[in-house]
Amino acid sequence: MAVTLGEEIALLSLDDESGAAKERSSAGWAVAGGALLELAMAERVSVAEGGLAVVDTSPTGTALLDGRLELLREWTARRSPRKVTDWLTKDQSKAVAATVESLCGRGLVTEERSRVLGLFPVRRYPEADGSVERELRARLESVVLDGAEPDARTGGLVALLHAAKLHRIAFPGVDRARVEPRMAEIAEGQWAGDGVREAIRNTQAAMVAVTAATVAVVLS
Secondary structure (H helix, E strand, O other): OOOOHHHHHHHHHEOOOOOOEOOHHHHHHHHHHHHHHHHHHOOOEEEEOOEEEEOOOOOOOOHHHHHHHHHHHHHHHHOOOOEHHHHHHHHHHHHHHHHHHHHHHHOOEOOEEEEEOOOEEEEEOOEOOOHHHHHHHHHHHHHHOOOOOOOHHHHHHHHHHHHOOOHHHHOOOOOHHHHHHHHHHHHOOOOOOHHHHHHHHHHHHHHHHHHHHHHHHHHO
16 A cells, blocks of 8 residues: 555654654644655656745646645745745645545544543544554664665655654654664765755755744744
8 A cells, every 4th residue: 555755754643542643743744745745756846946836737646645736736826936835834734634534544544533621622543554554664664773775755754754853753762863863864865866855955944944933933
């Protein structure tokens, strides 16, 4: 079962038993960044010098990505300048909602609804089928802990996790000092072609910027 980069990040961030989201804000930016990076890797969008452009509107064949592509097409048609940070800020919550809905549709998580204090609605997404996440974690361990050469998708995933500082959800129980240098090395993108490497660099920079801005608002 092929899943998107955003879905992989969402799976890592959701607690298997309770379905609660861990590191919700940072994971949310990474999910949105994952959709954008995957569209860049599929040569549907260009992510360069902090800007965005749709270069091919043909469907990818993945409903989740095609939904983001259509929204991007509409957004870039009426917006100038088209900054990556602006898109991520606009799309973050919608991308997360669409991604979790897709995971439910795939049968990987299930939705549970409840109310806190009988008033405030809460939705959680415990694991329904752990096979995809187990394969995902094994793949991450292979390239980060064991030093295997990443393929394009795994390299892109590691770059996103590193930019969002999601080391703990990717490698729970592993000392960050053990994984961070290798993740930084992979995030440099030497395994990727020039266009993908630039897309990774720009997506990472945008994620760092929006995450920092969110933290600043929370602390102000």
